[in-house]
Amino acid sequence: MPITGPIVVATDFSTRSDRALRRATIIARQSGAALVLAHVVDDDQPRHLVDHQLAASRAILDETVETIERMDGIAARAQLLAGDVFSGILQIADDVAAGLVVVGPHRRQLRDVFMGTTAERTIAHSRRPVLMTAGVPSAPYDRVLVALDLDQASRAAAPLVQELELVDRAEIVAMHAFEVPGQGMMRRAMVEPDLILDSVADAQTEAQSDFDALLADIGLTGARKITMPAHGSPGRRILESARDEGASLIVVGTSQRTGIERFMLGSIAETVLGDADRDVLVVPAR
Template sequence: MKKILVATDFSERSDRAIRRATLLARTFDAALLLVHVIDDDQPQRIVRAEQQASADLLAAQTRSLREVDGLRCEFRIVFGEPFEGITQLAREANADLLVIGPHRRQALKDVFVGTTAERIIRSSDRPVLMANATPAGPYRHGLVASDLSECSGDALNAVQSLGLSQHMKVSLIHVFDAVALWAQSRASLSEDEVKDYLDDEEERAAAELSAFLAKLGLDPMPQILKPATAPVAQVISSVARDIATDLVIVGTHGRTGIAKMLLGSVTEELLRAADRDVLAVPPRRAGQGAA
Protein backbone atom coordinates (compact mmCIF):
# COMPACT_ATOMS: atom_id res chain seq x y z
CA MET A 1 0.00 0.00 0.00
CA LYS A 2 1.73 3.14 -1.25
CA LYS A 3 -0.95 5.82 -1.48
CA ILE A 4 -4.09 6.36 0.59
CA LEU A 5 -6.77 8.83 -0.45
CA VAL A 6 -9.01 10.09 2.36
CA ALA A 7 -12.16 12.11 1.74
CA THR A 8 -13.12 14.90 4.10
CA ASP A 9 -16.05 17.26 4.45
CA PHE A 10 -14.52 18.66 7.68
CA SER A 11 -17.11 16.89 9.83
CA GLU A 12 -16.42 14.77 12.90
CA ARG A 13 -17.10 11.71 10.77
CA SER A 14 -14.37 12.79 8.37
CA ASP A 15 -11.96 13.35 11.25
CA ARG A 16 -12.43 9.67 12.08
CA ALA A 17 -11.49 8.74 8.51
CA ILE A 18 -8.40 10.96 8.58
CA ARG A 19 -7.27 9.44 11.89
CA ARG A 20 -7.66 5.89 10.53
CA ALA A 21 -5.87 6.84 7.30
CA THR A 22 -3.06 8.35 9.38
CA LEU A 23 -2.60 5.11 11.32
CA LEU A 24 -2.55 3.12 8.10
CA ALA A 25 -0.06 5.50 6.49
CA ARG A 26 2.26 5.08 9.47
CA THR A 27 1.96 1.29 9.36
CA PHE A 28 2.61 1.03 5.63
CA ASP A 29 4.83 4.10 5.15
CA ALA A 30 2.26 5.30 2.64
CA ALA A 31 1.56 8.78 1.31
CA LEU A 32 -1.72 10.50 2.16
CA LEU A 33 -3.88 12.49 -0.21
CA LEU A 34 -6.71 14.51 1.36
CA VAL A 35 -9.59 15.43 -0.93
CA HIS A 36 -12.54 17.75 -0.45
CA VAL A 37 -15.33 18.14 -3.00
CA ILE A 38 -17.16 21.41 -3.56
CA ASP A 39 -20.56 21.51 -5.20
CA ASP A 40 -20.10 23.82 -8.19
CA ASP A 41 -23.83 23.97 -8.92
CA GLN A 42 -24.22 27.22 -6.98
CA PRO A 43 -23.33 30.90 -7.45
CA GLN A 44 -19.65 31.35 -8.29
CA ARG A 45 -19.05 33.76 -5.43
CA ILE A 46 -20.10 31.02 -3.02
CA VAL A 47 -17.94 28.47 -4.82
CA ARG A 48 -14.92 30.79 -4.58
CA ALA A 49 -15.55 31.48 -0.90
CA GLU A 50 -15.87 27.76 -0.13
CA GLN A 51 -12.74 27.03 -2.15
CA GLN A 52 -10.68 29.54 -0.17
CA ALA A 53 -12.01 28.39 3.20
CA SER A 54 -11.48 24.74 2.27
CA ALA A 55 -7.95 25.38 1.03
CA ASP A 56 -7.07 27.06 4.34
CA LEU A 57 -8.43 24.15 6.38
CA LEU A 58 -6.77 21.51 4.20
CA ALA A 59 -3.45 23.32 4.24
CA ALA A 60 -3.52 23.37 8.05
CA GLN A 61 -4.43 19.66 8.23
CA THR A 62 -1.75 18.75 5.72
CA ARG A 63 0.87 20.75 7.57
CA SER A 64 -0.03 19.03 10.84
CA LEU A 65 0.13 15.56 9.27
CA ARG A 66 3.55 16.37 7.84
CA GLU A 67 5.09 18.06 10.86
CA VAL A 68 3.43 16.25 13.75
CA ASP A 69 2.87 12.80 12.27
CA GLY A 70 5.84 12.78 9.91
CA LEU A 71 3.77 11.72 6.91
CA ARG A 72 4.01 12.55 3.25
CA CYS A 73 0.76 14.38 2.65
CA GLU A 74 -0.87 16.68 0.13
CA PHE A 75 -4.40 17.82 -0.60
CA ARG A 76 -6.68 18.41 -3.54
CA ILE A 77 -9.97 20.25 -4.00
CA VAL A 78 -12.28 18.99 -6.73
CA PHE A 79 -15.65 20.21 -7.96
CA GLY A 80 -18.92 18.43 -8.69
CA GLU A 81 -20.79 15.54 -7.12
CA PRO A 82 -18.89 14.20 -4.09
CA PHE A 83 -18.95 10.55 -5.09
CA GLU A 84 -17.85 11.29 -8.67
CA GLY A 85 -15.08 13.68 -7.65
CA ILE A 86 -13.69 11.33 -5.02
CA THR A 87 -13.71 8.15 -7.11
CA GLN A 88 -12.31 9.93 -10.17
CA LEU A 89 -9.43 11.43 -8.18
CA ALA A 90 -8.72 8.02 -6.64
CA ARG A 91 -8.28 6.65 -10.16
CA GLU A 92 -6.20 9.60 -11.38
CA ALA A 93 -3.93 9.47 -8.34
CA ASN A 94 -3.72 5.66 -8.56
CA ALA A 95 -4.59 5.37 -4.88
CA ASP A 96 -4.41 1.88 -3.41
CA LEU A 97 -7.12 2.59 -0.86
CA LEU A 98 -9.92 5.11 -0.40
CA VAL A 99 -10.93 5.97 3.18
CA ILE A 100 -14.25 7.58 4.07
CA GLY A 101 -16.10 8.27 7.29
CA PRO A 102 -19.28 6.46 8.32
CA HIS A 103 -22.47 7.29 6.51
CA ARG A 104 -24.73 9.86 8.13
CA ARG A 105 -27.39 8.02 10.12
CA GLN A 106 -30.61 9.97 10.20
CA ALA A 107 -32.97 10.18 13.15
CA LEU A 108 -35.71 7.54 13.25
CA LYS A 109 -34.30 5.72 10.21
CA ASP A 110 -31.04 4.32 8.97
CA VAL A 111 -30.95 4.81 5.23
CA PHE A 112 -27.79 3.70 3.42
CA VAL A 113 -28.72 3.27 -0.24
CA GLY A 114 -28.42 6.62 -2.01
CA THR A 115 -26.04 8.14 0.52
CA THR A 116 -22.72 9.58 -0.62
CA ALA A 117 -20.92 6.69 1.11
CA GLU A 118 -23.00 4.09 -0.72
CA ARG A 119 -22.49 5.80 -4.07
CA ILE A 120 -18.72 6.01 -3.52
CA ILE A 121 -18.50 2.32 -2.66
CA ARG A 122 -20.76 1.32 -5.54
CA SER A 123 -18.81 3.30 -8.15
CA SER A 124 -15.25 2.86 -6.88
CA ASP A 125 -12.90 0.55 -8.76
CA ARG A 126 -10.59 0.23 -5.76
CA PRO A 127 -11.09 -0.81 -2.14
CA VAL A 128 -13.04 1.60 0.06
CA LEU A 129 -12.59 1.61 3.82
CA MET A 130 -15.49 2.96 5.85
CA ALA A 131 -14.08 4.07 9.20
CA ASN A 132 -17.02 3.45 11.54
CA ALA A 133 -15.24 2.98 14.85
CA THR A 134 -13.17 5.58 16.70
CA PRO A 135 -9.56 4.68 15.81
CA ALA A 136 -7.61 3.59 18.87
CA GLY A 137 -4.58 2.01 17.20
CA PRO A 138 -3.50 -0.15 14.26
CA TYR A 139 -5.79 -2.97 13.22
CA ARG A 140 -5.21 -6.18 15.18
CA HIS A 141 -7.70 -8.65 13.72
CA GLY A 142 -9.52 -8.67 10.40
CA LEU A 143 -12.46 -10.90 9.47
CA VAL A 144 -13.00 -11.72 5.78
CA ALA A 145 -16.51 -12.77 4.78
CA SER A 146 -16.62 -15.44 2.08
CA ASP A 147 -19.56 -16.96 0.21
CA LEU A 148 -17.21 -18.90 -2.10
CA SER A 149 -17.93 -16.45 -4.93
CA GLU A 150 -15.39 -14.82 -7.23
CA CYS A 151 -16.12 -11.54 -5.48
CA SER A 152 -15.20 -12.91 -2.06
CA GLY A 153 -12.06 -14.26 -3.70
CA ASP A 154 -11.25 -10.70 -4.73
CA ALA A 155 -11.69 -9.62 -1.11
CA LEU A 156 -9.27 -12.30 0.06
CA ASN A 157 -6.73 -11.33 -2.59
CA ALA A 158 -7.03 -7.68 -1.59
CA VAL A 159 -6.05 -8.54 1.98
CA GLN A 160 -2.75 -9.81 0.62
CA SER A 161 -2.22 -7.26 -2.16
CA LEU A 162 -2.76 -4.37 0.26
CA GLY A 163 -0.38 -5.98 2.75
CA LEU A 164 -2.98 -6.16 5.52
CA SER A 165 -2.22 -9.78 6.33
CA GLN A 166 1.37 -8.81 7.17
CA HIS A 167 0.28 -6.48 9.94
CA MET A 168 -2.71 -8.15 11.58
CA LYS A 169 -4.31 -11.50 12.22
CA VAL A 170 -6.82 -12.44 9.53
CA SER A 171 -9.67 -14.92 9.98
CA LEU A 172 -12.17 -16.15 7.42
CA ILE A 173 -15.89 -16.60 8.04
CA HIS A 174 -18.19 -18.64 5.84
CA VAL A 175 -21.91 -18.70 6.64
CA PHE A 176 -23.27 -21.86 5.05
CA ASP A 177 -26.83 -22.78 4.12
CA ALA A 178 -28.72 -25.35 6.15
CA VAL A 179 -31.56 -25.64 3.67
CA ALA A 180 -32.86 -29.08 4.56
CA LEU A 181 -33.09 -28.20 8.22
CA TRP A 182 -35.31 -25.19 7.63
CA ALA A 183 -37.32 -26.89 4.88
CA GLN A 184 -38.71 -29.20 7.53
CA SER A 185 -40.42 -28.28 10.72
CA ARG A 186 -37.75 -28.26 13.38
CA ALA A 187 -40.37 -29.64 15.72
CA SER A 188 -40.21 -32.90 13.74
CA LEU A 189 -36.47 -33.29 14.38
CA SER A 190 -34.85 -34.36 17.60
CA GLU A 191 -31.92 -32.40 19.05
CA ASP A 192 -29.58 -35.22 18.05
CA GLU A 193 -30.91 -35.18 14.49
CA VAL A 194 -30.44 -31.43 14.26
CA LYS A 195 -26.88 -31.71 15.58
CA ASP A 196 -25.99 -34.55 13.21
CA TYR A 197 -27.38 -32.62 10.26
CA LEU A 198 -25.49 -29.44 11.14
CA ASP A 199 -22.28 -31.41 11.70
CA ASP A 200 -22.61 -32.96 8.24
CA GLU A 201 -23.32 -29.58 6.63
CA GLU A 202 -20.37 -27.97 8.43
CA GLU A 203 -18.06 -30.75 7.25
CA ARG A 204 -19.26 -30.23 3.68
CA ALA A 205 -18.83 -26.46 3.97
CA ALA A 206 -15.32 -26.88 5.39
CA ALA A 207 -14.31 -29.03 2.43
CA GLU A 208 -15.73 -26.50 -0.05
CA LEU A 209 -13.96 -23.64 1.72
CA SER A 210 -10.61 -25.45 1.69
CA ALA A 211 -11.00 -26.15 -2.02
CA PHE A 212 -11.91 -22.50 -2.61
CA LEU A 213 -8.75 -21.27 -0.84
CA ALA A 214 -6.61 -23.80 -2.70
CA LYS A 215 -8.04 -22.64 -6.04
CA LEU A 216 -7.07 -19.06 -5.15
CA GLY A 217 -3.58 -20.21 -4.22
CA LEU A 218 -3.94 -18.86 -0.69
CA ASP A 219 -2.45 -20.35 2.43
CA PRO A 220 -4.80 -21.81 5.05
CA MET A 221 -6.02 -19.33 7.65
CA PRO A 222 -8.20 -19.51 10.76
CA GLN A 223 -11.70 -20.39 9.60
CA ILE A 224 -15.07 -19.88 11.21
CA LEU A 225 -18.06 -21.81 9.87
CA LYS A 226 -21.56 -20.81 10.93
CA PRO A 227 -24.98 -22.02 9.74
CA ALA A 228 -27.31 -19.36 8.34
CA THR A 229 -29.72 -19.48 11.26
CA ALA A 230 -30.21 -15.70 10.91
CA PRO A 231 -29.60 -13.17 8.12
CA VAL A 232 -26.00 -13.60 6.97
CA ALA A 233 -24.96 -10.02 7.83
CA GLN A 234 -26.25 -10.50 11.37
CA VAL A 235 -24.27 -13.72 11.76
CA ILE A 236 -21.08 -12.03 10.49
CA SER A 237 -21.57 -9.02 12.77
CA SER A 238 -22.22 -11.27 15.77
CA VAL A 239 -19.04 -13.26 15.14
CA ALA A 240 -17.05 -10.05 14.61
CA ARG A 241 -18.12 -8.87 18.06
CA ASP A 242 -17.54 -12.25 19.71
CA ILE A 243 -13.94 -12.55 18.50
CA ALA A 244 -13.22 -8.80 18.83
CA THR A 245 -12.28 -8.10 15.22
CA ASP A 246 -11.79 -4.44 14.40
CA LEU A 247 -12.10 -4.76 10.62
CA VAL A 248 -14.57 -6.67 8.44
CA ILE A 249 -13.57 -7.26 4.80
CA VAL A 250 -16.21 -8.05 2.20
CA GLY A 251 -16.61 -8.03 -1.59
CA THR A 252 -19.10 -5.66 -3.18
CA HIS A 253 -20.58 -8.06 -5.78
CA GLY A 254 -20.63 -5.35 -8.48
CA ARG A 255 -19.69 -6.27 -12.03
CA THR A 256 -21.01 -4.49 -15.09
CA GLY A 257 -24.25 -2.98 -16.28
CA ILE A 258 -27.16 -3.22 -13.87
CA ALA A 259 -25.18 -5.49 -11.51
CA LYS A 260 -22.60 -2.74 -11.03
CA MET A 261 -25.35 -0.43 -9.80
CA LEU A 262 -26.14 -2.69 -6.87
CA LEU A 263 -24.29 -3.80 -3.79
CA GLY A 264 -24.74 -7.32 -2.55
CA SER A 265 -27.42 -7.41 0.14
CA VAL A 266 -25.00 -8.75 2.76
CA THR A 267 -22.44 -6.05 1.96
CA GLU A 268 -25.11 -3.36 2.08
CA GLU A 269 -26.38 -4.52 5.46
CA LEU A 270 -22.87 -4.71 6.92
CA LEU A 271 -22.11 -1.19 5.72
CA ARG A 272 -25.44 0.14 6.93
CA ALA A 273 -25.35 -1.22 10.46
CA ALA A 274 -21.70 -2.06 11.25
CA ASP A 275 -20.27 -0.86 14.53
CA ARG A 276 -16.71 -1.45 13.32
CA ASP A 277 -14.72 -0.61 10.22
CA VAL A 278 -15.68 -2.26 6.93
CA LEU A 279 -13.41 -2.66 3.92
CA ALA A 280 -15.50 -3.02 0.74
CA VAL A 281 -13.51 -4.60 -2.09
CA PRO A 282 -14.71 -4.21 -5.70
CA PRO A 283 -14.10 -6.83 -8.40
CA ARG A 284 -10.55 -6.95 -9.70
CA ARG A 285 -9.91 -4.45 -12.43
CA ALA A 286 -9.20 -5.68 -15.94
CA GLY A 287 -5.56 -6.68 -16.25
CA GLN A 288 -5.08 -6.78 -12.48
CA GLY A 289 -3.63 -10.06 -11.35
CA ALA A 290 -4.20 -11.89 -8.12
CA ALA A 291 -1.91 -11.28 -5.20
Protein backbone atom coordinates in the same frame (compact mmCIF):
# COMPACT_ATOMS: atom_id res chain seq x y z
CA MET B 1 3.41 -5.85 -0.94
CA PRO B 2 2.63 -2.26 0.08
CA ILE B 3 -0.46 -0.36 -0.93
CA THR B 4 0.05 0.61 -4.57
CA GLY B 5 -0.84 4.27 -4.92
CA PRO B 6 -1.71 6.94 -2.38
CA ILE B 7 -4.42 6.68 0.25
CA VAL B 8 -7.32 9.00 -0.51
CA VAL B 9 -9.17 10.09 2.62
CA ALA B 10 -12.49 11.86 2.17
CA THR B 11 -13.01 14.77 4.54
CA ASP B 12 -15.87 17.17 5.15
CA PHE B 13 -13.99 18.75 8.09
CA SER B 14 -16.34 17.15 10.62
CA THR B 15 -15.23 15.27 13.73
CA ARG B 16 -16.42 12.09 12.04
CA SER B 17 -14.13 12.59 9.07
CA ASP B 18 -11.32 13.27 11.55
CA ARG B 19 -11.70 9.59 12.46
CA ALA B 20 -11.11 8.62 8.83
CA LEU B 21 -8.09 10.91 8.64
CA ARG B 22 -6.59 9.41 11.78
CA ARG B 23 -7.02 5.85 10.51
CA ALA B 24 -5.62 6.81 7.11
CA THR B 25 -2.59 8.32 8.85
CA ILE B 26 -1.99 5.10 10.81
CA ILE B 27 -2.20 3.06 7.60
CA ALA B 28 0.10 5.47 5.75
CA ARG B 29 2.68 5.16 8.50
CA GLN B 30 2.47 1.35 8.29
CA SER B 31 2.63 1.13 4.53
CA GLY B 32 4.74 4.11 3.53
CA ALA B 33 1.95 5.34 1.24
CA ALA B 34 1.27 9.04 0.74
CA LEU B 35 -1.99 10.67 1.82
CA VAL B 36 -4.34 12.63 -0.40
CA LEU B 37 -6.97 14.65 1.47
CA ALA B 38 -10.04 14.85 -0.75
CA HIS B 39 -12.79 17.42 -0.31
CA VAL B 40 -15.63 18.22 -2.68
CA VAL B 41 -17.72 21.37 -2.45
CA ASP B 42 -21.32 20.83 -3.52
CA ASP B 43 -21.81 22.91 -6.67
CA ASP B 44 -25.61 22.80 -6.46
CA GLN B 45 -25.77 26.28 -4.94
CA PRO B 46 -25.12 29.88 -6.03
CA ARG B 47 -21.70 30.43 -7.61
CA HIS B 48 -20.57 32.99 -5.05
CA LEU B 49 -21.19 30.46 -2.27
CA VAL B 50 -19.27 27.79 -4.15
CA ASP B 51 -16.32 30.16 -4.62
CA HIS B 52 -16.38 31.15 -0.95
CA GLN B 53 -16.45 27.52 0.20
CA LEU B 54 -13.65 26.58 -2.20
CA ALA B 55 -11.41 29.30 -0.79
CA ALA B 56 -12.21 28.41 2.81
CA SER B 57 -11.76 24.69 2.13
CA ARG B 58 -8.40 25.26 0.45
CA ALA B 59 -7.12 27.10 3.52
CA ILE B 60 -8.23 24.30 5.86
CA LEU B 61 -6.80 21.59 3.62
CA ASP B 62 -3.43 23.32 3.27
CA GLU B 63 -3.19 23.77 7.03
CA THR B 64 -4.09 20.13 7.64
CA VAL B 65 -1.56 18.88 5.09
CA GLU B 66 1.17 20.99 6.70
CA THR B 67 0.30 19.60 10.15
CA ILE B 68 0.35 15.98 8.95
CA GLU B 69 3.72 16.36 7.27
CA ARG B 70 5.22 18.15 10.26
CA MET B 71 3.74 16.05 13.07
CA ASP B 72 3.46 12.61 11.44
CA GLY B 73 6.28 12.74 8.91
CA ILE B 74 3.98 11.49 6.14
CA ALA B 75 3.90 12.83 2.59
CA ALA B 76 0.50 14.47 2.08
CA ARG B 77 -1.31 16.70 -0.37
CA ALA B 78 -4.85 17.93 -0.95
CA GLN B 79 -7.29 17.65 -3.84
CA LEU B 80 -10.27 19.99 -4.01
CA LEU B 81 -13.18 19.87 -6.44
CA ALA B 82 -16.60 21.45 -6.91
CA GLY B 83 -19.31 19.05 -8.00
CA ASP B 84 -21.31 16.07 -6.81
CA VAL B 85 -19.73 15.08 -3.51
CA PHE B 86 -19.50 11.32 -3.85
CA SER B 87 -18.72 11.27 -7.58
CA GLY B 88 -16.04 13.85 -6.87
CA ILE B 89 -14.34 11.70 -4.24
CA LEU B 90 -14.17 8.79 -6.66
CA GLN B 91 -12.94 11.09 -9.43
CA ILE B 92 -10.10 12.20 -7.18
CA ALA B 93 -9.32 8.56 -6.39
CA ASP B 94 -9.09 7.84 -10.11
CA ASP B 95 -7.05 10.98 -10.84
CA VAL B 96 -4.35 10.05 -8.31
CA ALA B 97 -4.54 6.27 -8.96
CA ALA B 98 -5.40 5.62 -5.30
CA GLY B 99 -4.55 2.31 -3.70
CA LEU B 100 -7.21 2.78 -1.00
CA VAL B 101 -10.13 5.13 -0.32
CA VAL B 102 -11.00 5.90 3.31
CA VAL B 103 -14.30 7.42 4.45
CA GLY B 104 -15.66 8.24 7.88
CA PRO B 105 -18.42 6.50 9.85
CA HIS B 106 -21.92 6.71 8.47
CA ARG B 107 -23.87 9.75 9.30
CA ARG B 108 -26.76 10.24 6.95
CA GLN B 109 -24.65 11.53 4.05
CA LEU B 110 -21.85 9.01 4.38
CA ARG B 111 -24.32 6.18 4.67
CA ASP B 112 -25.75 7.32 1.34
CA VAL B 113 -22.32 6.66 -0.18
CA PHE B 114 -23.09 2.99 0.15
CA MET B 115 -26.86 2.71 0.05
CA GLY B 116 -28.30 5.62 -1.88
CA THR B 117 -28.75 6.13 -5.59
CA THR B 118 -25.51 8.13 -5.72
CA ALA B 119 -23.66 5.03 -4.58
CA GLU B 120 -25.31 2.94 -7.25
CA ARG B 121 -23.95 5.33 -9.88
CA THR B 122 -20.48 5.97 -8.47
CA ILE B 123 -19.21 3.15 -6.27
CA ALA B 124 -20.55 0.69 -8.82
CA HIS B 125 -17.73 1.87 -11.09
CA SER B 126 -14.99 1.84 -8.44
CA ARG B 127 -12.40 -0.91 -8.57
CA ARG B 128 -10.53 0.34 -5.52
CA PRO B 129 -10.73 -0.92 -1.94
CA VAL B 130 -12.95 1.30 0.22
CA LEU B 131 -12.49 1.48 4.00
CA MET B 132 -15.30 2.81 6.20
CA THR B 133 -13.93 3.82 9.59
CA ALA B 134 -16.65 3.09 12.13
CA GLY B 135 -14.25 2.25 14.95
CA VAL B 136 -12.14 4.66 16.99
CA PRO B 137 -8.61 4.55 15.51
CA SER B 138 -5.83 4.20 18.05
CA ALA B 139 -3.47 1.54 16.70
CA PRO B 140 -2.91 -0.72 13.69
CA TYR B 141 -5.48 -3.49 13.26
CA ASP B 142 -4.68 -6.47 15.47
CA ARG B 143 -7.41 -8.92 14.44
CA VAL B 144 -9.19 -8.99 11.09
CA LEU B 145 -12.34 -10.94 10.24
CA VAL B 146 -12.35 -11.84 6.54
CA ALA B 147 -15.85 -12.88 5.44
CA LEU B 148 -15.59 -15.21 2.45
CA ASP B 149 -18.04 -16.87 0.11
CA LEU B 150 -17.28 -20.00 -1.88
CA ASP B 151 -17.26 -18.21 -5.21
CA GLN B 152 -14.77 -16.77 -7.67
CA ALA B 153 -15.03 -13.33 -6.05
CA SER B 154 -13.42 -14.63 -2.86
CA ARG B 155 -10.66 -16.28 -4.85
CA ALA B 156 -9.94 -12.95 -6.52
CA ALA B 157 -10.37 -10.63 -3.53
CA ALA B 158 -8.56 -12.55 -0.78
CA PRO B 159 -5.05 -12.22 -2.29
CA LEU B 160 -5.51 -8.44 -2.41
CA VAL B 161 -6.46 -8.45 1.27
CA GLN B 162 -3.15 -10.13 2.09
CA GLU B 163 -1.21 -7.64 -0.03
CA LEU B 164 -2.57 -4.59 1.78
CA GLU B 165 -0.16 -3.41 4.44
CA LEU B 166 -3.00 -2.40 6.75
CA VAL B 167 -3.68 -6.07 7.62
CA ASP B 168 -0.10 -7.29 7.23
CA ARG B 169 0.60 -7.66 10.96
CA ALA B 170 -2.87 -8.70 12.07
CA GLU B 171 -4.27 -12.07 13.09
CA ILE B 172 -6.59 -13.24 10.32
CA VAL B 173 -9.89 -14.95 11.12
CA ALA B 174 -11.55 -16.41 8.02
CA MET B 175 -15.32 -16.77 8.27
CA HIS B 176 -17.93 -18.43 6.07
CA ALA B 177 -21.68 -18.32 6.78
CA PHE B 178 -23.36 -21.15 4.89
CA GLU B 179 -26.99 -21.75 4.03
CA VAL B 180 -28.71 -24.99 5.05
CA PRO B 181 -30.76 -26.21 2.07
CA GLY B 182 -34.43 -26.55 2.91
CA GLN B 183 -34.07 -25.63 6.58
CA GLY B 184 -36.89 -23.09 6.53
CA MET B 185 -39.17 -25.48 4.69
CA MET B 186 -38.42 -28.24 7.20
CA ARG B 187 -39.31 -25.95 10.10
CA ARG B 188 -42.57 -24.92 8.46
CA ALA B 189 -43.37 -28.57 7.81
CA MET B 190 -42.73 -29.28 11.51
CA VAL B 191 -40.02 -31.82 10.75
CA GLU B 192 -38.54 -33.45 13.86
CA PRO B 193 -35.88 -31.18 15.44
CA ASP B 194 -33.34 -34.00 15.44
CA LEU B 195 -33.70 -34.37 11.67
CA ILE B 196 -33.19 -30.63 11.21
CA LEU B 197 -30.07 -30.77 13.38
CA ASP B 198 -28.78 -33.67 11.27
CA SER B 199 -29.35 -31.59 8.14
CA VAL B 200 -27.45 -28.66 9.65
CA ALA B 201 -24.58 -30.96 10.66
CA ASP B 202 -24.37 -32.41 7.15
CA ALA B 203 -24.37 -28.92 5.63
CA GLN B 204 -21.66 -27.80 8.05
CA THR B 205 -19.45 -30.76 7.20
CA GLU B 206 -19.76 -30.03 3.49
CA ALA B 207 -19.25 -26.29 3.98
CA GLN B 208 -16.16 -26.88 6.14
CA SER B 209 -14.63 -29.14 3.51
CA ASP B 210 -15.31 -26.63 0.74
CA PHE B 211 -14.05 -23.77 2.91
CA ASP B 212 -10.80 -25.59 3.70
CA ALA B 213 -10.26 -26.12 -0.02
CA LEU B 214 -10.92 -22.43 -0.72
CA LEU B 215 -8.49 -21.26 1.97
CA ALA B 216 -5.80 -23.57 0.62
CA ASP B 217 -6.41 -22.30 -2.90
CA ILE B 218 -6.14 -18.61 -1.93
CA GLY B 219 -3.27 -19.02 0.51
CA LEU B 220 -5.09 -18.42 3.80
CA THR B 221 -4.35 -21.78 5.42
CA GLY B 222 -2.78 -20.02 8.41
CA ALA B 223 -6.00 -18.20 9.25
CA ARG B 224 -8.24 -19.28 12.10
CA LYS B 225 -11.43 -20.67 10.57
CA ILE B 226 -15.09 -20.17 11.44
CA THR B 227 -18.02 -21.78 9.63
CA MET B 228 -21.59 -21.31 10.80
CA PRO B 229 -25.16 -21.43 9.49
CA ALA B 230 -26.28 -18.10 8.05
CA HIS B 231 -29.86 -18.56 9.28
CA GLY B 232 -31.05 -16.26 6.51
CA SER B 233 -28.90 -13.26 7.47
CA PRO B 234 -25.21 -13.54 6.56
CA GLY B 235 -24.72 -9.88 7.39
CA ARG B 236 -25.89 -10.37 10.97
CA ARG B 237 -23.67 -13.40 11.36
CA ILE B 238 -20.68 -11.43 10.10
CA LEU B 239 -21.31 -8.67 12.65
CA GLU B 240 -21.87 -11.16 15.48
CA SER B 241 -18.67 -13.01 14.64
CA ALA B 242 -16.68 -9.77 14.49
CA ARG B 243 -17.91 -8.84 17.97
CA ASP B 244 -17.33 -12.33 19.38
CA GLU B 245 -13.80 -12.47 17.97
CA GLY B 246 -12.90 -8.94 18.98
CA ALA B 247 -12.02 -8.07 15.39
CA SER B 248 -11.06 -4.45 14.78
CA LEU B 249 -11.68 -4.77 11.03
CA ILE B 250 -14.20 -6.64 8.88
CA VAL B 251 -13.18 -7.43 5.30
CA VAL B 252 -15.72 -8.34 2.63
CA GLY B 253 -15.28 -9.07 -1.05
CA THR B 254 -17.54 -8.25 -3.95
CA SER B 255 -18.98 -10.05 -6.93
CA GLN B 256 -16.57 -10.44 -9.82
CA ARG B 257 -19.38 -10.26 -12.35
CA THR B 258 -20.91 -6.95 -11.26
CA GLY B 259 -18.18 -5.63 -8.99
CA ILE B 260 -18.90 -3.51 -5.98
CA GLU B 261 -22.41 -2.70 -7.21
CA ARG B 262 -23.80 -6.14 -6.38
CA PHE B 263 -22.44 -6.04 -2.84
CA MET B 264 -23.54 -2.50 -2.15
CA LEU B 265 -27.09 -3.06 -3.27
CA GLY B 266 -27.60 -6.23 -1.26
CA SER B 267 -28.95 -6.84 2.20
CA ILE B 268 -25.48 -7.86 3.41
CA ALA B 269 -24.23 -4.36 2.64
CA GLU B 270 -27.13 -2.70 4.40
CA THR B 271 -26.47 -4.81 7.47
CA VAL B 272 -22.67 -4.78 7.63
CA LEU B 273 -22.02 -1.20 6.54
CA GLY B 274 -25.17 0.21 8.13
CA ASP B 275 -24.81 -1.44 11.53
CA ALA B 276 -21.07 -1.99 11.94
CA ASP B 277 -19.48 -0.61 15.09
CA ARG B 278 -15.99 -1.27 13.71
CA ASP B 279 -14.14 -0.60 10.47
CA VAL B 280 -15.25 -2.33 7.26
CA LEU B 281 -13.00 -2.81 4.24
CA VAL B 282 -14.77 -3.55 0.96
CA VAL B 283 -12.42 -5.22 -1.53
CA PRO B 284 -13.53 -5.35 -5.17
CA ALA B 285 -12.86 -8.47 -7.19
CA ARG B 286 -10.02 -8.21 -9.66
